[in-house]
Amino acid sequence: MKHHFPFFTANPSVTYLDSAATTQRLQHVIDSNQRFLATDNATVHRAAYRKATLATETYESSRAVLAKLINANSDEIVFTSGATESINMIADGLSTSNLVGTKILVCASEHHANLLPWQKLAKRLDLSIEVLPLSENGTFSPTTFEQWVKLIDEDVCLIACAHVSNVLGNIYPIKQLCLLANKYNAITVIDGTQAVAHLSVDMTDLNCDFYVFSGHKMYGPTGVGILFGKYHQLATMQVSKLGGEMVSNVSYQTFTAQPPPLKFEAGTPNITGVIGIKHAALFLMENFHQIISHERRLSQYLLQQLRKVNDLRILGNIGLSSVLNESAQINTNENIEAPEGNIGIVSFIHESADNHSLAEQLWHQDISLRYGHHCAMPLLSSLALGACLRISLGAYNDKTDVDRFISALLHSLGDIKNNDKKSLLLKNEM
Ligand code: PMP
Numbered sequence: 001m002k003h004h005f006p007f008f009t010a011n012p013s014v015t016y017l018d019s020a021a022t023t024q025r026l027q028h029v030i031d032s033n034q035r036f037l038a039t040d041n042a043t044v045h046r047a048a049y050r051k052a053t054l055a056t057e058t059y060e061s062s063r064a065v066l067a068k069l070i071n072a073n074s075d076e077i078v079f080t081s082g083a084t085e086s087i088n089m090i091a092d093g094l095s096t097s098n099l100v101g102t103k104i105l106v107c108a109s110e111h112h113a114n115l116l117p118w119q120k121l122a123k124r125l126d127l128s129i130e131v132l133p134l135s136e137n138g139t140f141s142p143t144t145f146e147q148w149v150k151l152i153d154e155d156v157c158l159i160a161c162a163h164v165s166n167v168l169g170n171i172y173p174i175k176q177l178c179l180l181a182n183k184y185n186a187i188t189v190i191d192g193t194q195a196v197a198h199l200s201v202d203m204t205d206l207n208c209d210f211y212v213f214s215g216h217k218m219y220g221p222t223g224v225g226i227l228f229g230k231y232h233q234l235a236t237m238q239v240s241k242l243g244g245e246m247v248s249n250v251s252y253q254t255f256t257a258q259p260p261p262l263k264f265e266a267g268t269p270n271i272t273g274v275i276g277i278k279h280a281a282l283f284l285m286e287n288f289h290q291i292i293s294h295e296r297r298l299s300q301y302l303l304q305q306l307r308k309v310n311d312l313r314i315l316g317n318i319g320l321s322s323v324l325n326e327s328a329q330i331n332t333n334e335n336i337e338a339p340e341g342n343i344g345i346v347s348f349i350h351e352s353a354d355n356h357s358l359a360e361q362l363w364h365q366d367i368s369l370r371y372g373h374h375c376a377m378p379l380l381s382s383l384a385l386g387a388c389l390r391i392s393l394g395a396y397n398d399k400t401d402v403d404r405f406i407s408a409l410l411h412s413l414g415d416i417k418n419n420d421k422k423s424l425l426l427k428n429e430m
Contacts, residue, residue: 001287001291001294001395001396002396002398004026004027004028004283004396005024005025005026005027005219005396006025006027006030007024007025008024008396013366014366014368015366015367015368015401015404015405015408016368016394016396016397016401017367017368017369017391017392017393017397017401017405018368018369018370018390018392019197019217019344019392019393019394019397020166020194020217020345020370020374020390020392021370021392022216022217022222023197023216023217023218023219023394024219024394024396025219025220025221025276026219026220026279026280026283028279028280028282028283029219029220029221029276029277029279029280029283031279032275032276032278032279033221033272033275033276036055036058036271036272036275037272040054040055040058041055042054042055043055043268043271044056044059044060044268044269044271045059045245045262046244046245055271058275059269059271059274059275060074061278062079062274062275062277062278062281063077063079063261063274065278065281065282065285066226066277066278066281068281068285069196069201069281069284069285070192070196070201070202070203070211070226070228071201071202071203071204071205072203072204072228073231074261075231075234075259075260075261076203076228076229076230076231076234076260076261077226077227077228077261078226078227078228078229078234078260078261078264078265079224079225079226079227079261079265079269079270079273079274080212080224080225080226080227080264081223081224081225081270081273082214082215082216082222082223082224082225083113083114083191083192083193083212083213083214083225084113084214084225085225085227086210086212086213086225086226086227087113087114087117087160087189087191087212088117088240089227089240089241089264090117090189090210090212090227090229090237091117091118091120091121092117092120092121092238092240093237093238093239093240094121094158094187094237094238095125095238096125097236098187098233098236098237099125099127099157099158099187100154100157100185100186101154101155101156101157101158101184101185101186102126102127102128102155102157103127103128103129103130103155103156103157104118104121104122104127104128104129104130104156104157104158104159104160105129105130105131105132105151105152105156105158105159105160105161105186106118106129106130106131106132106159106160106161107131107132107134107160107161107162107165107172108131108132108133108134108138108378108379108382109134109138109162109165109167109168109170109316109376109379110160110161110162110191110376110378110379111162111166111191111193111374111375111376112375112376112377113191113193113375114160114161114162114189114191115160115378118158118160121158127157130151131378132147132148132151132159132161133147133148134168134170134379134382137313137315137316137383138165138167138168138170138315138316138317138379138382138383139168139170139316139317140170140172140316140317141317145173145176148177148180149180152180152181152183152184152186153184154184154185156181156184156186157186157187158186158187158188158189159177159181159186159187159188159189160189160191161174161177161188161189161190161191162190162191162192162193162194162195163190163191163192163194163195163196163199163201163211164192164194164195164198164199164343164345165194165316165345165376165379166193166194166345166374166375166376167315167316167345167347167374167376167379167380167388167390168315168316168317168318168345168347168379169316169317169318169342169343169344169345169346169347170316170317170318171195171199171317171342171343174188174190174206174208175205175206175207178190178206178207178208179207182207187209187210187233188208188209188210189208189209189210189211189212190206190208190210190211190212191212191213192211192212192213193212193213193214193217194217194343194345195213195343196213196217196218196284197217197218197219197284197291197394197395198291198292198295198343198344199292199343200288200292203228209229209230209233210227210228210229210230210233211226211228212225212226212227212228213225213226214226215273215276215277215280218277218280218281218284219280219283219284219394219395220273220276220277220279220280220281221270221272221273221276221277221280222273223270223273224270224273224274224276224277226277227264229260231260234260234261234263234264235259235260239257239263239264239266241264241266241267242255242266243266243267244266244267244268245258245262245265245266245267245268246258246262246263246264246265246266247263287395291395294395295343295344295393295394295395296342298344298393298397298398298399298402299318299342299343299344299346299393300342301399301402302344302346302391302393302402302405303318303342303346305402305403305406306346306348306406309350309406309409309410309413311350311351311352311353312348312349312350312351313348313349313350313351314346314347314348315347315348315349315383315388316347317342318342318345318346343393344391344392344393344394344397345390345391345392345393346390346391346392347374347388347389347390347391348388348389348390349385349388349389350413353413353416353417354416355371355387355388355389356371356387357416358389358409358412358413358416359371359389361408361411361412361415361416362389362405362408362409362412365408365411365412367404367405367408369389369390369391369392369405370389370390370392371387371388371389371390372387372388373386373387374388374390391405
């Protein structure tokens, strides 16, 4: 798949393992942006001359493609600047007329983008925030889900949960979570940022109220994202951004907003971003089965290799020695099997090395991986960690990337050990 991504031709020595932070861009995406900017540039939704009509058609065709990608209706797809803006728009747009109850539940592994906006909403509407916990080492299991079930009742007005954790790689049973939430009329906001390029995502099947993701984590451009909302939710949600094109009528005193989705798209949008994300979605749809099976196989290989390294603590479900059953079926007791598999996000720490030095050594060998709290500070604190290393795979990674990483890891650990020995000898000599 590397041939679809010019980054790899330009940087043959780079082992790129940071797709959860941002993916590399598809040549198709770059070409479509180049074409639009060079020869088709015009604004959308405002004028009827030929190029403007064409631009609007192209823009709206992107909405239709994105709707198809997640099996939604076009008028349920709002273009935003990314997952962060999408969640903020939801949090700012909800009020007591949409929310029944006093508690917001957030999963313990949420990215700050799916936590801070809820803190703001909780303050604004005087709600409390409670946490859907994880088990030891950040794992999710049927027992964990039983704990979640106990927390979901008529006091809950909203549940915010990622489809896939950006740190742990855990895939959460969103369909079952939404089933429970719906029973108590709690609104569900699912952060699909790490899921949409790696899993089959179907709004009719998941039945969530809101689902958000970003273009740059699915081989598309930065600065564009999706806010899916069920039409009736979008229709009743307040707009937080006001300005041109989102209105059907304006007087000096007041205005009438357009129906969704346009009421949420004030101002001139990121047209190139929207065109780019369409081509990313088309690529995913065309290559979906191949990508998924390839990523699953490569993740398994990565794990096999990582498990051979002594003293490595792998976090989350992927750190479990026996892999849980994939069929996430809910039974009459609302018990659940944790969804198995890994979409290629693996976080770990070495128990006896200085992990920051380890990351630095890997960076020096051109291994692009992340070290830090991954915008999930509360999760890291709950695991008694300040930071961890994270590898995240994309459709373009292959066995050679994993082998290069493992060999660099062993090399770095060897170097760290030798340096430790040297400094111990020096210490003893002093
Ligand atoms: N949610 C998750 C799970 C993420 O991984 C990220 C990006 N790291 C975000 C939200 C925020 O995405 P963006 O910065 O594109 O808005």
